[in-house]
Amino acid sequence: MDNYLSRLHRHLSEHFKYPRRAxxxxxxxxxxxxxxxxxxxxxxxxxxxxxxxxxxxxxxxLAFIKESEPMPPVPDxxxxxxxxxxxxIRYELK
Numbered sequence: 001m002d003n004y005l006s007r008l009h010r011h012l013s014e015h016f017k018y019p020r021r022a023x024x025x026x027x028x029x030x031x032x033x034x035x036x037x038x039x040x041x042x043x044x045x046x047x048x049x050x051x052x053x054x055x056x057x058x059x060x061x062l063a064f065i066k067e068s069e070p071m072p073p074v075p076d077x078x079x080x081x082x083x084x085x086x087x088x089i090r091y092e093l094k
Contacts, residue, residue: 007072008085015068018091019060028093029054031061034086041071049086061089 022028029052036044046065048058074083 004072004075004078011072012064012068012087016064016089018093019056022054022056022060022091023093025056026093027054027056028091029057030088030090030092031058032086032088033061033065034084035065036082036084037071037074038083039074039081041069041073043069043071044082050088052091057091060091064089 030050031048031052031054032050033046034049035046038044043066046062048062051058052061
């Protein structure tokens with residue numbers, strides 16, 4: 001499972017983009033997204049489980065998860081047909 005989580009994290013990192021409008025306005029925040037995948041990495045559902053208090057970032061986080069599809073397929077060593085994850089998506093200007 002740890003290996004799969006590393007692959008999933010790497011996959012999401014490769015697809016991450018800071019919303020242009022948020023960057024121009026110096027908006028930062030950390031929405032939390034809960035999502036469910038099937039064995040093939042297809043997104044079954046996603047929702048916001050914690051707001052950043054910035055609508056722009058909350059919407060961007062949900063779009064980011066959808067646009068990152070398909071996720072890496074789940075290895076056979078992991079049991080089940082559906083897999084749920086909850087992740088914070090940190091939008092932070094450096």
